[in-house]
Amino acid sequence: MTAALAAGTELTLIGATRTGARRYRAVVSDVLQDRIVLDAGDPVDLPASGSCASFLHDGKLFACEIVAGGGSQLTISRPDDVDADDRRVTRRIATSLPASLRRSNLGGPVQAAYVVDLSLGGAKLLTEELEDGLGVDHEVEVRMGAIATTAWVRHVERHANPKLRYVGIEFGPMGEAARRHLLETVGSLRAGMHRWR
Structure with a gap:
């Protein structure tokens, strides 16, 4: 199954930190050719760059890698089965x-x-x-x-x-x-x- 993500899509990110696995409620800021930019909201204790992670969207789990992070923003690798979608999928x-x-x-x-x-x-x-x-x-x-x-x-x-x-x-x-x-x-x-x- 292919998932479509757009700016504003909410998802659950699961990443490893120094204190163990943690879930983050994140909002997609941008979907690029090979990566996805997320706003994780809370800049405290974010996963380290280069670490493995996964995210949950529409009941499906996708494997990814943390590419970079700064402030409340995280950049993750874009799985092959994730498409960009220009339509707004969050509630208007x-x-x-x-x-x-x-x-x-x-x-x-x-x-x-x-x-x-x-x-x-x-x-x-x-x-x-x-x-x-x-x-x-x-x-x-x-x-x-x-x-x-x-x-x-x-x-x-x-x-x-x-x-x-x-x-x-x-x-x-x-x-x-x-x-x-x-x-x-x-x-x-x-x-x-x-x-x-």
Whole structure:
């Protein structure tokens, strides 16, 4: 059976530490050709680089190796039977929080937007058509409360108002502070508190 992982996928990592085997609840930050980047949340007592590990996803256990680690981030080898998937597989939460975006590296105007739904891997935004256009695989700079990150456009959809567009984005790698704000915001939204953390 082949598993598909995407940014935002939650999984259980099992690794060996100085004090014995330990389980970590980790979130996929990025899926590369030969490795997977994880946010393990707790930077204390992470498995050592070069050690063998495994992770549990959708009821299947996958063998891997710890390639590198720093802070709360771990990089593991990517098993042959794991595919990358651009679709968000984590729970989406409907909201209407304010945001802004613009095309990366173009120095264009910042466009106001609001978040239609949010997950750990990406978001669906509603915004006016950007002056310099916006298409699939374009890189954008997104600001949502205290979270500032790059993201990739995965789909663009017309709104009933011809001046507006729905834009689906996949978050790029985030710094530790931005990831923490995102996790806290998603937790707050699930608890019914609609505000950026």
